[in-house]
Amino acid sequence: MQRREFIKVAAGGVAMTAVSSLLGGAAWAAADKCIVPWSSDTPMVKREAKKGPFKIALSNSYIGNTWRTEMVQIAKSYTERPEVKPLIASFQATSSGNEVSAQIAQMNQMILSGVDAIIVNAASPTGLNSVIDQAVDAGILVVSFDNVVTTKKAILVNQDQYEMGKKWADFIVDKTGGKGNILVVRGVAGTFVDQERTRAANDIFGKHPDIKTTEVYGNWDDGTAQKVVANALAAGTKFDGVWSQGGDTGVVRAFQQAGLKIPPIAGEAENGFRKLDSELKFPMLSIGQSPALSALSIMVALDALQGKEVPQAVSAPLPIVTTDTLKEGTNFFPKIGDSFFTAISIPVCGLDFTAEQILKQKV
Amino acid sequence: MILRRYKSSLLAILALILLLGYYWYKQPLILSPFGFRLLANQGTTLALAALAQLTVVLTGGVDLSVGAIVGLANAIAATYMGDSPFSVVTVVLLTLGAGAGAGLINGVLVAYGRIQPIIVTLATLYIYSGFALLIRPQPGGSVPSYYATTLTGSWGYLPYSLIVLLVVTLLFRLPIMRSRLGTAIYAVGDNPGGAHMSGIKVNRTLVSAYVIGGVLAACAGLFLTAQTTSGDATIGTAYTLNSVAAVVFGGAILGGGRGLALGPIIAAFFISIIISVLFAAGVSSFYQSVFQGGILIFVLMFGNAWTLRVRNRLSVLRS
Numbered sequence: 001m002q003r004r005e006f007i008k009v010a011a012g013g014v015a016m017t018a019v020s021s022l023l024g025g026a027a028w029a030a031a032d033k034c035i036v037p038w039s040s041d042t043p044m045v046k047r048e049a050k051k052g053p054f055k056i057a058l059s060n061s062y063i064g065n066t067w068r069t070e071m072v073q074i075a076k077s078y079t080e081r082p083e084v085k086p087l088i089a090s091f092q093a094t095s096s097g098n099e100v101s102a103q104i105a106q107m108n109q110m111i112l113s114g115v116d117a118i119i120v121n122a123a124s125p126t127g128l129n130s131v132i133d134q135a136v137d138a139g140i141l142v143v144s145f146d147n148v149v150t151t152k153k154a155i156l157v158n159q160d161q162y163e164m165g166k167k168w169a170d171f172i173v174d175k176t177g178g179k180g181n182i183l184v185v186r187g188v189a190g191t192f193v194d195q196e197r198t199r200a201a202n203d204i205f206g207k208h209p210d211i212k213t214t215e216v217y218g219n220w221d222d223g224t225a226q227k228v229v230a231n232a233l234a235a236g237t238k239f240d241g242v243w244s245q246g247g248d249t250g251v252v253r254a255f256q257q258a259g260l261k262i263p264p265i266a267g268e269a270e271n272g273f274r275k276l277d278s279e280l281k282f283p284m285l286s287i288g289q290s291p292a293l294s295a296l297s298i299m300v301a302l303d304a305l306q307g308k309e310v311p312q313a314v315s316a317p318l319p320i321v322t323t324d325t326l327k328e329g330t331n332f333f334p335k336i337g338d339s340f341f342t343a344i345s346i347p348v349c350g351l352d353f354t355a356e357q358i359l360k361q362k363v
Numbered sequence: 364m365i366l367r368r369y370k371s372s373l374l375a376i377l378a379l380i381l382l383l384g385y386y387w388y389k390q391p392l393i394l395s396p397f398g399f400r401l402l403a404n405q406g407t408t409l410a411l412a413a414l415a416q417l418t419v420v421l422t423g424g425v426d427l428s429v430g431a432i433v434g435l436a437n438a439i440a441a442t443y444m445g446d447s448p449f450s451v452v453t454v455v456l457l458t459l460g461a462g463a464g465a466g467l468i469n470g471v472l473v474a475y476g477r478i479q480p481i482i483v484t485l486a487t488l489y490i491y492s493g494f495a496l497l498i499r500p501q502p503g504g505s506v507p508s509y510y511a512t513t514l515t516g517s518w519g520y521l522p523y524s525l526i527v528l529l530v531v532t533l534l535f536r537l538p539i540m541r542s543r544l545g546t547a548i549y550a551v552g553d554n555p556g557g558a559h560m561s562g563i564k565v566n567r568t569l570v571s572a573y574v575i576g577g578v579l580a581a582c583a584g585l586f587l588t589a590q591t592t593s594g595d596a597t598i599g600t601a602y603t604l605n606s607v608a609a610v611v612f613g614g615a616i617l618g619g620g621r622g623l624a625l626g627p628i629i630a631a632f633f634i635s636i637i638i639s640v641l642f643a644a645g646v647s648s649f650y651q652s653v654f655q656g657g658i659l660i661f662v663l664m665f666g667n668a669w670t671l672r673v674r675n676r677l678s679v680l681r682s
Contacts, residue, residue, distance in 0.1 A: 094642050097652065099601045100591060101408065102638050108401045109642040112392045126502045126593030130511060133592075138397075150503070150593075195501065363647070 034349035035300060038156070038313035045155065047141065049307025053089035054116040056298060059107050061123035061147070063095035063363070065221070066339040070291035071121070071146070073361035074344065074353055078295035087302055093363075100127035107131045110140075117141040117301040119294065122149045125192050141304055145297040146289065147192065155304065156313040157297045161193050164287050164318055165200030165245075168266035171285040172241040175264035179210030180240030183232060185218040185225055185267075187245040193289075197245050205243075214239075218247040222272065222339060226250030233258045242266070248273035249338045252280075269321070269331075272338025278326050286321045288343025292351045299349065319343045371614025372626030374666035378612075379633045382640060389643040396520050403522035404515050405639065406632035408433070408587045410528055412602040413609035413627040414536060415579035420610050422572045423552040423619025424473060424480030429580045429606050431491035432465050434599030436584025438495040441504030441594025451510055459581050465491055466577020470570035488603070495596035504594035514589035524586070531582055532624055539575060540624075548572050552619025609634055612663065634659070 037044070058075050062068055072093050078084060079091040092115075096102040103123045110118050111134060118140055122128050129151040132142050142154040149156075172182060184201060187194035205211045216232050218225030225247025233239075233254060242265040244251050249272030255262045262282040267273055269288025277284040290296075296316055304310045321331050321342075328334060332342050333355050345352045366373075383393075383402075392398050412429050419426040436458045444454045465487065472483040516523050539545055547568040550558040559565050587598065607617075612630035615622025637658060641651045 092645070095651075096638070100595065100598050101405075101587075101601065101635070104590070105405050105635065105639045106642050108405065109390070109639045112390055112398060112401065113643070114392075124502050124591075124593075124595045124598065126504070127591040127595050127598060130515075130590065130592040192501075 034296075034317075034346070035303070035310060036315050036317075037311035038160075038315045042311045042313045044309050045304065045312050046309040047304055047307060050116065050305050052087045052302075052306070054087060054302065054305050055090045055114065056088060056092075056301065057110040057113075057115045057118050058091070058093035058294065058298075059103060059110060059118055059120045060093065060095040061103050061121055062098045066337075067289070067291055067341050068095070068121070069363055070341055070344065070358055071294045072363050073358045074292050075119070075294035075298060076361045077353060077357050078292075078298055078351070084298075084302070087306075096123065098123045100124045103128060104131045107135065111135050111138055115140060116305055117143065119297045119301060120144045120149070120154070121146045121294075123147070125150050141301055143297045143301045143304075145293045152312065155300060155310065157293060157300055157316060158314075159289055159293070159316045159318055161196035161289075162200045164289070165197030166204055167287060167318070167320070168197075168243050168285060169201045169204035171266045172243050172264060173204060173208060173211070175283050176211070176241045178208040180212070181237050182211055182213045183229065183239045183242045183244075184213045184215045185229065185242065185244035185247065185251055186215060187218065187220045189217055194245065201243055213243075218244065218250065220246030220268075222247045222250035222253075222270070224250070226254045229254035230257065233260065239263055244268070246270075248286075249276065252276045252282075269319070269341055269343040270338065271333055271336055271340040271342050274321065274326060274332035274342055275334060275338065277323055278328070278332060278334075281323060284323045286342075287318050288321075288341060290316065290319055290343040290346055291341050292344055292346045292353065295351050295353075296346060296349055299351070317346060317348055319346070369623065369625055371621070372623060372629060373614075374662065375613050375626045375630040375633060378662050379629050379636075382633055382636060386636065386640045386643060389640070396517055399520055400515070400517040400522040400524075402632075402636060403517075403524045404590055406635040407524040407528050408583050408590065409602060409605055409609060409635050410628045410631035411531060411579055411583035411586060412606040413613065413631040414532065414624060415576040415583065416606035416610045417613075417615055417622055417624065417627050418536075418548070418572050418576045418579065419480070420607075420615055420617060421548050421552045421619055421622055422569055423555070424569075424573075425484065425607065425617065426469065426573070426576055426580075427481060427484040427603055428465065428469060428488040428491055429576070429583075430599040430601065430603035431488045431495065432462055432577055432580035432599070433584040433587060433602045434596050435465065435491045435495040435498075436462055436581040437588050437591075437598055438499035438504075438594045438596045440585055440588040441506055441592075442499050444504075444506045444510065444588075446507050451507065455585060458585055459578055462577040462579075462581025462584070463574050464577070466574040466580075467570065469577065470573030473573065474566040474569040492596065492599075495599075499594045499596045502593065502595040506588055506592050508592075511589045511592050514586055527586060528628070531579070532628070536575070536579070536624060544568065544571055549620055552621075554620070605634055606631075608659065612659065 079088050096106040100123050128149055132151050132154050135142050136153040144154040145157040148158050205213055216228040218228055229251050241263050244267040246268045248267035249270050264283035266285040269286050300310055415429050439458045469484055469487055472478055473480045547563045550563055551565050551568045555565055609631040610627045613626025641654055646654055
């Protein structure tokens with residue numbers, strides 16, 4: 001990445017994270033629009049306007065990690081906002097576990113109970129397509145986010161995972177001068193998110209013949225990541241940079257335990273990762289998949305239900321933080337646990353949440 | 364007479380009736396044609412997987428590779444099916460063939476390799492899942508929509524999935540179980556030594572049972588493919604242990620030799636539908652699996668409560 005471009009990106013991060021930043025719209029022109037189409041050829045969809053209030057259901061798959069819990073909490077907190085509440089007749093969030101048949105059953109139940117919209121975080125990118133088709137045929141609006149589905153009948157809301165992987169890789173190339181050993185910590189094998197992010201990393205690193213990469217799978221989990229990184233370090237290679245998709249607190253800890261100097265790390269947005277960076281000041285780029293995507297999806301669903309035109313695929317903004325833009329209480333939280341995901345707000349969309357607001361919600 | 368024959372299935376039937384009654388109270392729309400179709404589709408995959416498991420359990424074994432064969436069948440079907448009716452039929456037959464082949468390997472290893480079924484099928488579980496991943500490294504693929512509607516659609520109140528289930532049970536499994544082979548399977552499961560002494564070819568019977576199991580698991584995979592209209596190599600995982608649960612809940616005995624198709628089928632519907640009922644009842648996500656397990660244990664304990672009151676353990680065995 002060119003240095004100037006990088007500064008611009010960093011400035012964008014400031015604009016997005018600090019609420020009252022003067023840099024605001026000027027430095028980040030694209031960022032002041034909340035609902036942005038995925039690409040120039042994304043079709044727009046418009047439904048017949050319905051009268052609220054609406055019955056909204058959130059169909060989640062896996063619930064065993066902090067991100068998913070926060071995602072559900074943020075969705076609940078959003079539906080209770082004074083400006084949103086009058087539009088919502090009922091909001092029900094359920095999690096089926098990572099089993100496709102269970103999630104199909106769950107969505108069938110939602111279709112039967114006659115909801116207006118289903119917001120879905122899918123257990124499989126393809127396995128739910130037919131039940132989603134059924135829901136759409138029954139007149140239900142389906143919005144898929146995070147682990148999105150492939151059917152075009154659903155509206156997609158996600159952060160561009162390829163772009164995220166690319167920004168991480170650009171940062172590492174910039175910090176290492178385009179040479180050296182790079183440790184690539186991947187996520188959960190076989191998932192769409194892992195594939196997209198890694199594809200971007202390979203595209204960028206592939207352009208630099210002096211970069212050698214070593215791949216490990218950290219499963220987006222601190223414990224696993226720490227273990228596999230420790231194993232990689234024990235093999236004796238000296239790493240000049242780390243490109244990691246998650247479990248970053250564990251990645252830093254592994255370097256600490258091995259008694260090594262911490263190299264530049266590009267990673268996700270876990271609280272522990274940012275807390276460690278605020279102490280140790282290693283070069284960091286932290287971009288988070290935001291748990292507030294659930295709230296953004298509900299926002300898009302409410303727009304569509306009321307007959308507003310929305311893109312079939314929405315590209316959500318990337319909340320970027322670097323070592324210089326770390327700010328206690330805003331984008332990291334010293335008093336909260338390490339696994340907390342810090343990217344809880346999407347300010348351009350007016351989706352600002354505080355950690356307390358989220359944590360008080362029951363799942 | 365009939366009641367006596369199906370006594371072992373009674374518990375599952377009663378449990379399903381109670382469950383559906385409560386579901387209907389919470390969600391009256393399940394009595395609509397649409398609701399019927401959903402209910403039927405939801406249980407059919409597990410019912411077929413349970414039939415596969417039952418065939419192996421009857422011989423005194425257990426098949427941990429059922430879920431892997433379901434996933435393998437799903438991967439093959441969704442990857443190669445294409446659009447023309449000819450290719451659909453070919454791929455369906457190919458998939459059933461793959462299921463039979465997988466069963467054959469299990470059976471040969473168990474019968475001639477003299478290895479415990481649980482270990483053989485645990486090993487083949489990894490092998491078949493590996494093949495499924497090779498065929499379909501990422502979720503995707505597609506099947507023609509007429510394939511999906513033929514299996515999962517409905518005609519008024521009559522869901523096609525129930526017809527599929529009846530056809531597989533009555534036209535494929537029943538004739539086999541009523542034949543000499545079927546009798547041999549029960550005999551081998553009940554007492555392999557005795558079966559051998561009475562002139563039954565134990566090894567050949569075992570291999571046949573695993574092959575039938577493999578074909579039935581492939582049927583489950585084909586139905587699942589119609590339900591999801593796509594392939595995902597890892598989709599079958601849940602069917603392994605749930606099929607064992609359905610078989611036991613349905614009145615079959617894990618030691619082998621005893622069990623009928625009706626009980627496990629009904630139990631499979633119970634296990635598949637219970638999750639929807641928990642959603643409908645508004646049970647929090649975190650407690651759903653706790654409730655699921657809890658209800659299963661409760662129902663099984665209730666069903667076996669009478670054994671605590673009998674005077675002599677022998678009468679339990681005799682029943």
